[in-house]
Amino acid sequence: MDAAALQGHDTFLVRQKITAFVNRYVITVPTATGEEGELVAFVEQKRLAFREEVTFFADEAKTTPLFRFKARQVLDVGATYDVTAADGTPIGLFRKDFAKSLLRSTWHLEQGELAAIGRERNAFIAVLRRIWDLFEDLPFFFKYHFDFVSGEQPVMSVDKTATIRDRYRVEIKVPNLDRRLAIAMAVALDALQSR
Numbered sequence: 356m357d358a359a360a361l362q363g364h365d366t367f368l369v370r371q372k373i374t375a376f377v378n379r380y381v382i383t384v385p386t387a388t389g390e391e392g393e394l395v396a397f398v399e400q401k402r403l404a405f406r407e408e409v410t411f412f413a414d415e416a417k418t419t420p421l422f423r424f425k426a427r428q429v430l431d432v433g434a435t436y437d438v439t440a441a442d443g444t445p446i447g448l449f450r451k452d453f454a455k456s457l458l459r460s461t462w463h464l465e466q467g468e469l470a471a472i473g474r475e476r477n478a479f480i481a482v483l484r485r486i487w488d489l490f491e492d493l494p495f496f497f498k499y500h501f502d503f504v505s506g507e508q509p510v511m512s513v514d515k516t517a518t519i520r521d522r523y524r525v526e527i528k529v530p531n532l533d534r535r536l537a538i539a540m541a542v543a544l545d546a547l548q549s550r
Contacts, residue, residue, distance in 0.1 A: 356393070356394075356395045356396075356413065357421075358421075358422075358440065358533075358534075358535060361395060361534040361535060361538075362533070362534055364384050364395075364527075364534065365526065365527045365528075366384070366385055366524065366525065366526055366527070367382055367383065367384060367385075367395065367524075367525040367534070367537070367538060367541070368382070368383045368384075368385050368391055368516075368522070368523070368524055368525075369381075369382050369521075369522070369523040369524075369525060369538070369541050369542060369545070370382075370383075370391065370521070370522045370523075371521035371522070371545060376401070377399045377400060377401055378399070378400040378545070378546050379397075379398070379399050379400075380396075380397070380398045380399075380400075380542050380545075380546075381394065381396075381397055381415075382394070382395050382396040382397070382398075382411075382538055382541075382542075383395060385524075394414065394415075395538075396411040396412065396413070396421055396538060397411070397412050397413075397414060397415045397417065398410065398411045398412065398542060399417075400542070400546045407424070407425065407426040407434070407436065407547070408423060408424075408425040408426070409423060409424050409425070409539075409542070409543075409546070410422075410423040411423060411535070411538065411539070411542075419441075420441040421440075421441055421535065422438060422439060422440050422441060422446065422535040422539065423438070423439055423441070423539075424436045424437065424438045424439075424449075424539045424543065425437055425439070433450060433451055433452070433453040434450065434451070435448055435449075435450040436448060436449050436450065436539075436543065438535065438536050438539045440535070446466065446533050446535055446536050447464065447465055447466030447467070447469075447533060447536040448464075448465050448466075449462055449463060449464045449465070449536075449539070449540050449543060450462065450463050451463075451547070452472075455474075458478075459474055459475050459478055460474065460475045460501070460544075461473065461474050461475075462474075462501070462503075462540065462543075462544070464503055464510070464511075464536065464540055466531075466532065466533055466536050469505060469510070469529070469531060469532065470505060471503040471504060471505045471510040471511070472503065472504060472505075473501045473502065473503035473504075473511075473513075473540070473544075474501065474502065475499055475500070475501055476499070476500040476501065476502050477499065477500070499515050500512065500513065500514045500515060501513045501544055503540075505529075508528075508529065509528040509529075510527075510528055510529050510532060511525065511526060511527050511528055511529075511532060511537050511540075512525070512526045512528070513525050513540075513541045513544055514526070521545050523541055523544075523545065525537060525538065525541045
């Protein structure tokens, strides 16, 4: 699916495929019943990379690159990630607000004039998740969600839909948000959350 076709959708499903050495994500458009439908992107993210660069492809064979995000800095907890089209054209950026994220994960999302802040919806779950992270390999059995707003205007939401497996529903609330930036942000919320 190309960028123009992606822009015609307001909802995406993100599912992580569990593997030992890479994070794999499948992004689809939901069917009328809410199940996974047409594949719109596939991505693999190497764990423990010194400088994150993640490329999204049109299929699982990774034959056609669609877009990517790349960290500006090496191993920086507050790194800025640039999102670009396959040809390198800038789309937007996102970054984690490290200080605010100590208690409640907070991200900044920017695309041209559009600037949004995303936070974990439930402050209690956010703090509980921090405590739970002390027990590294135990799965977290609570769903957590993020809301991105520009002032008072909702921009997008990312809702975790399964407690054990990493599955998310991404809802776009404004027509001008590039869907590639939204998808990149949703994957980053899972892949980069603990950094």
